[in-house]
Amino acid sequence: MARLLVESGPALTDDAESPAPRLLGPAQIRRLAAELDVRPTKTLGQNFVHDANTVRRIVAASGVGPDDTVLEVGPGLGSLTLALLGTAGRVVAVEIDPKLAQRLPHTVDEFAPQRADALDVVTADALAVTADDLPVTPTAIVANLPYNVAVPVLLHLMTEIPSIATALVMVQAEVADRLAAGPGSRVYGVPSVKARYFGDVARAGAVGRNVFWPEPKVESGLVRITRTDPYVDESATRAQVFAVIDAAFAQRRKTMRSALATWAGSPAEAERRLRAAGIDPQIRGEKLDVGDFVRLAGVEPA
Known part of the structure; x- marks a missing residue:
């Protein structure tokens, strides 16, 4: 587990000129980056949004309001954070880069002093964070996820923080298509099935390259998950279900009887379990x- 540093913004000020946070534009983003000597890296999947209309649209699509505590992953220089503070009741930002994490409360104090006490910053790797590591209980995720680890982060947080009712994330367009794909789709696969374990999944819009600095080589998309937890009372655990999913798609072109042979112990045992779950062994x-x-994972071994 990463060592966590929690910082809160300064207290609410009575002389704030406006109740609405000021949002960051290209000039402010470059000023902050220069001040911190930040050079966005592919290793951390850093691409900073510099368009105010885009972050407003993301917040609107998320549906969060004053009663929500939002978990933001990878806040970077604070573009989306400021927009969230204008709508949500509270924001918990998880940032892996200590330099960016330490600067964020000061950015909020500068651009949204009237909302500075509604921010908590946790310096940590989102892939290691659990509910116990957070200072408050989040009800939603809204984030521009680091593209190189977007799916693992999303699935980890949905698993570890059951209080999250909705997630609205920006990811690479191709990944957004995979997450939202249904059975039979050409891009339907492991991310699609695992995301649906938690609830309803849908595309929520597209985002162009020109709103980022530096401009990425890929298009981006928004995906929304509405948690329903339909399988929490099933006999199979989430880990068991995910193990079957991984095995089924490891050799995508094979029938389930063949693809699950190693997982089940033999092709014959795979067929027995498939038939017990009401699944054609010849299906892919x-x-x-x-x-x-879920049904298949719940079938007991012979």
């Missing part, structure tokens, strides 16, 4: 929905 994993995988 791309045709099954998450409910099929």
